[in-house]
Every structure is written in C-alpha cells, then in structure tokens.
Amino acid sequence: MSNGATTSPSSNQDLAVDVQHFTFSYGGPDILKDLNLQVKRGERVLVVGGNGHGKTTLLRILAGKRKFEGHARVFDRDAFVDAPAGVLYLGTDWAHNTHIRSDMSVDFFLSSMGSKRWPERTKKLIEVLEVDLTWRLHQLSDGQLRRVQLTMGLLQPWELLLLDEVTMDLDILVRTELLKYLRQECETRGATIIYATHIFDGLGTWMSHVVRMANGAVIAKHDVNNFPEFDAVKKYHREHGLMDSPLMALCYTWLKEDKQRPHDKAKDQLEPSTGLPHSKWDELKDDMKQYGDKYYNYWNNE
Ligand SMILES: Nc1ncnc2c1ncn2[C@@H]1O[C@H](COP(=O)(O)OP(=O)(O)OP(=O)(O)O)[C@@H](O)[C@H]1O
Numbered sequence: 673m674s675n676g677a678t679t680s681p682s683s684n685q686d687l688a689v690d691v692q693h694f695t696f697s698y699g700g701p702d703i704l705k706d707l708n709l710q711v712k713r714g715e716r717v718l719v720v721g722g723n724g725h726g727k728t729t730l731l732r733i734l735a736g737k738r739k740f741e742g743h744a745r746v747f748d749r750d751a752f753v754d755a756p757a758g759v760l761y762l763g764t765d766w767a768h769n770t771h772i773r774s775d776m777s778v779d780f781f782l783s784s785m786g787s788k789r790w791p792e793r794t795k796k797l798i799e800v801l802e803v804d805l806t807w808r809l810h811q812l813s814d815g816q817l818r819r820v821q822l823t824m825g826l827l828q829p830w831e832l833l834l835l836d837e838v839t840m841d842l843d844i845l846v847r848t849e850l851l852k853y854l855r856q857e858c859e860t861r862g863a864t865i866i867y868a869t870h871i872f873d874g875l876g877t878w879m880s881h882v883v884r885m886a887n888g889a890v891i892a893k894h895d896v897n898n899f900p901e902f903d904a905v906k907k908y909h910r911e912h913g914l915m916d917s918p919l920m921a922l923c924y925t926w927l928k929e930d931k932q933r934p935h936d937k938a939k940d941q942l943e944p945s946t947g948l949p950h951s952k953w954d955e956l957k958d959d960m961k962q963y964g965d966k967y968y969n970y971w972n973n974e
Pocket residue numbers: 698703721722723724725726727728729730
C-alpha cells in the first residue's frame with residue numbers, strides 16, 4: 673500500500689506515469705492539489721472517487737489534452753509539451769459528436785480510420801466487441817455505437833490507455849470480453865491501463881491496483897496482492913453468499929468516509945504506521961481486521 677507518492681525505488685524507465693506534487697486549476701479554485709501518482713508499466717489501475725473529485729481532469733492531463741505547469745510525466749516525458757506517442761484517451765464525449773451519426777456503414781467508417789493497417793487487431797476487436805460491419809452508424813443504439821467507438825479507438829497499438837467511464841453502456845457480455853481482451857494486452861505487450869469508473873462489476877479480479885482519489889488528491893494506491901482491507905470485504909461477501917460486488921462495497925465505504933472528511937483535510941491526519949490518511953480501517957484492532965464480517969458490521973452499525 674502506498675500513497676502514490678514519490679518514494680518508490682522504480683527507475684523512470686519502469687514508470688508509465690509519474691506525477692509529483694501536482695496542482696492544477698481551470699482558472700478558478702485548484703481542482704488537483706498536491707497530487708502524487710506513480711504507475712508502473714504493465715499495471716491495470718482503477719481510479720475511484722466521488723463525482724467532481726478530479727478523475728477526468730487527471731486523465732486528460734496525462735493524455736496531453738490540457739496545458740499545465742508542474743511535474744506530470746508519461747513514459748518519462750512531459751505529458752503536454754513533449755507528449756509521447758502511444759497514449760490513448762477514451763472518454764464518453766465521442767458519442768455526442770454528431771458527425772459520427774451520419775448514414776455510413778461501420779465497415780466504411782473503420783476503413784476510413786485506417787483499420788486496413790492493422791488487420792489482425794481489427795479482426796480481434798470486431799470479435800471481442802461483437803461489431804457488425806454492415807451496421808449503419810445513424811441507426812445504432814448507444815451501446816452499439818460505443819462498441820464501434822472502442823473498436824476504432826483501440827485499433828492502433830497503444831502503450832498507455834486512459835479509460836474514462838467508457839464501458840458504462842456496454843452489456844455485461846461484451847464488457848466482460850473487453851476487460852479480458854484489455855488484460856491480455858497488458859500481460860502480453862506490457863501495456864498500461866488507468867481506468868476511472870463508478871461501475872465495479874468484474875473489476876475486483878481484473879485490476880492490479882486501485883487508486884483512491886478525493887478532493888483532487890490521491891489518497892492511496894493499493895496493490896490487490898497486498899490489500900487486507902479489500903480481503904476483509906471479500907471474506908464477508910463469501911461467507912454471507914452475497915452476489916454484489918465486494919469492490920463496490922469497499923468503494924462505498926471510502927466515498928462515505930471521504931464525504932464526511934472536512935474538505936482538503938485528507939492529508940492532514942496521516943497514520944504514522946502507514947503514512948496514509950487516517951481511516952476507519954485504522955481504528956479497528958488487529959484481531960478484528962482478521963474478521964471480514966466484524967469489519968463489515970462495524971461499518972453498517974456505525
Ligand atoms: N472545463 C472546466 N472548467 C472549469 N471547471 C471544470 C472543467 N472541467 C471540470 N471542471 C471542474 O473540475 C472538478 C473535477 O471535475 P472532473 O470531471 O475531473 O471530476 P471527476 O472526478 O471525473 O467526476 P465524475 O465522477 O463526475 O466524472 C469539478 O468540480 C468540475 O466542475
């Protein structure tokens with residue numbers, strides 16, 4: 673577990689993303705505040721936080737879409753003035769573009785986007801996203817259009833994929849296949865994904881790390897292989913046969929806690945043992961941490 677700060681021994685070559693003491697505003701109040709985040713190549717990082725806490729802003733900065741001052745580097749280059757190739761941002765704004773609603777076949781559209789240059793990738797993506805080349809763009813449902821967007825976006829091999837809530841209108845079959853495909857891309861090519869979402873189904877076993885954001889700062893970055901708080905929630909769900917997502921239950925407690933915390937105070941009360949902001953998890957005695965159900969009851973009965 674870390675607070676995403678700058679003490680990691682990783683060399684710059686290992687890092688896909690390196691953001692240090694980063695503050696950003698759109699001209700008004702600071703939206704990102706003294707934010708630190710390091711992501712190694714090959715990681716699949718989920719970014720979790722309440723509405724308006726800065727997730728999209730961070731992703732767009734990493735994608736080189738916003739001018740900034742400060743230390744925000746991607747593949748060891750400044751994310752804006754020296755933006756590296758291979759960085760792909762996919763957000764929900766694409767579907768609002770009226771041009772892509774014209775009367776045109778998907779086949780024609782993908783060809784005009786260069787699909788012939790990557791025949792193997794095109795074939796695979798069409799299969800994963802169940803895209804029908806005879807579809808006509810102006811006749812598609814939101815989910816079908818999203819599948820075409822993702823096919824187009826993912827055609828060219830990418831090194832860092834910044835996903836901004838882009839799977840929300842996919843049905844669960846397609847979404848599951850897409851997540852599998854993206855995981856393979858990371859495992860076989862060493863590519864990296866940072867994924868901001870409020871939909872957690874299937875992500876608990878997909879992600880390698882989860883970043884908790886609140887009030888424009890990274891509160892913590894957790895490695896799923898060393899994450900006792902998440903293990904406790906999973907244990908509770910297992911023991912009680914619950915079908916809903918343990919990750920969602922965990923994120924619910926985080927968002928509740930972050931909402932109650934005085935604005936901007938997240939970093940003022942650091943826990944000496946972990947260097948992270950003090951949380952309700954810290955208030956549990958060690959023996960209680962071993963019991964997921966007690967932990968869960970503690971939350972529900974507060
Ligand atoms: N172009 C802009 N100009 C001014 N303020 C903006 C702009 N874009 C976003 N903001 C503000 O920045 C803050 C963070 O927004 P951002 O979209 O990064 O949050 P988010 O965590 O992605 O939220 P959500 O979960 O709702 O998508 C919000 O208070 C928002 O109003």
